[in-house]
Amino acid sequence: MTRERVIIVGGGIAGVSLGSELALDHDVILLEAESSLGVHSTGRSAALFMTGYGPAPVRELTRRSEAEFARLSALPDMPALLAPRGGLLTAWDEPGAAALEAMIAAQPAMTALTAEQASALCPALRTDDVLLCGYDPSTRDIDVHALHSYYAATLRHRGGEIVTGARLAATTRLASGWDVETADGRRWQGDVLVNAAGAWGDEVAGLCGDAGHGLSPRRRTVVISRPARPVAGAWPVVADIAETWYFKPEGGAVLMSPGDESEVLPGDVKPDPLDVALVLERVNAVTTLQLRSVRTSWAGLRTFAPDRAPVVGRHAGEPALFSFVGQGGYGVQMAPTLAKAGAELFRTGTLADRALAAAIAADRLPAKLDH
Ligand SMILES: Cc1cc2nc3c(=O)[nH]c(=O)nc-3n(C[C@H](O)[C@H](O)[C@H](O)COP(=O)(O)OP(=O)(O)OC[C@H]3O[C@@H](n4cnc5c(N)ncnc54)[C@H](O)[C@@H]3O)c2cc1C
Known part of the structure; x- marks a missing residue:
C-alpha cells in the first residue's frame, strides 16, 4: 500500500x-x-478494565484487548498493565436485581454472591438491603x-x-x-x-x-476521600447496577464517582460541588466508611456517539x-x-x-x- x-x-x-x-x-x-x-x-x-461494561461492540473490543494487554505487559521494562481488582455489582431494587440477574446469566466471568460473600470481599459494604450481588474477578486496574x-x-x-x-x-x-x-x-x-x-x-x-x-461530551466526577481508618487495598471496585455510585480503594483512601453524565461543552471541566456532595452521601449510605472530607476531586469528559x-x-x-x-x-x-x-x-x-x-x-x- x-x-x-x-x-x-x-x-x-x-x-x-x-x-x-x-x-x-x-x-x-x-x-x-x-x-x-x-x-x-x-x-x-x-x-478500570471491565469486560462486561458498555454496549456489545465495546465489550467485544475490551475482551479482545486482554491478550494484547498481557503481551505488552511482558515487554522488557514494562510494568504489569493490568492489576487484579475484581468488580462487585450490587442491586438494591427489583428492576436492578432483574438487570443484574440477566447480566450474570449472560456473562460467564460473573457469578452471583450471597450478602455474606459480598461482605467478605468488602467488609465496609452494608449488605442488609442488597437484593443481589454479582462478582466479576476479571475486572482489573489499568496502568x-x-x-x-x-x-x-x-x-x-x-x-x-x-x-x-x-x-x-x-x-x-x-x-x-x-x-x-x-x-x-x-x-x-x-x-x-x-x-x-x-x-x-x-x-x-x-x-x-x-x-x-x-x-456528546458528558462530565464525570471522581472524588478521593480518606476515611478515619485506611481501607484495604484488596477490596474490589463496588458499584450499584444503576451506576449511581462506585468506589474502590486508592492508596489507603477511597476513589469514588456518582456516575454523573451531565452533557457539557468540550473543555477543561471541573467537578460540580453538588456531584461531589452527592457521591459522599451515596457511598456513606451503603457503607460504614463515614467519609467526610475530600482529599482531591476532578472531572473529565466521556464523549459518546449516539x-x-x-x-x-x-x-x-x-x-x-x-x-x-x-x-x-x-x-x-x-x-x-x-x-x-x-x-x-x-x-x-x-x-x-x-x-x-x-x-x-x-x-x-x-x-x-x-x-
Ligand atoms: C472520570 C472518568 C473515568 C473514566 N474511567 C474509565 C475507565 O475506568 N476505563 C476506561 O477504559 N475508560 C475510562 N474513561 C474514558 C476514557 O478516559 C476515555 O474514553 C479516553 O481517555 C478517551 O481518549 P481520547 O484520546 O479520545 O480523548 P482525550 O484523552 O481527551 O484526548 C483528546 C485530545 O485531543 C486534543 N485536542 C482537542 N482538540 C484539538 C485540536 N484542535 N488540536 C490539537 N489537539 C486537540 C485534546 O487536547 C486532548 O488531549 C473515563 C473517563 C473519565 C472522564
Missing part, C-alpha cells in the same frame, strides 16, 4: 495508540493542543500512564513525530490531502487527517468542513478524513484492539477478522460516516 503522510489531531490514548500502529508503515505527525499529552479524558479516568507512554514512545520510535502546544485551528483541502494550520500559525501538510480529538471531535470535524458525528460505540473509519464523502472518536467511558480498556482495528480500517477499509467486523459492525461504519 502507499505510504501516506498522516496528521493525527489529539494526543490522548486514542491518538497515540492509533498513531503507534500507523507509524509502522506511514509518516505520522501527531498534533496535541496542550503543552503535554494525556491531560484531558485519558489522564482523568478511573483506570493508564504506562499504556499511554508506551504508545507515545513507539510512535516516536517508529519514526513518527509528536508536537505539543499545537492546536489545530484551520485546514485547507488541497487537490490531494490537507494543509493544516495551528493556532500559533505553524503549518503542516498531510495526505490524511485523523480526527482523534476526543470531546473536541465534532469541532475538529467542523474545521475539516464535515458535519461531525453528533458527539449509539455509544466508537466511530472509526474514513469518511465515504471525504476519504482524506479518518475519524477515531466516540471512545466514551471505555477508551482505555479497549484501546489495544481498537487501535489495531482502526489501523486496519485505515489501510484496507475493512476488517479481515469477521467476528471483530461483526462485533464493531465495521460494515456499518462507512455508512455512519457518510453524510
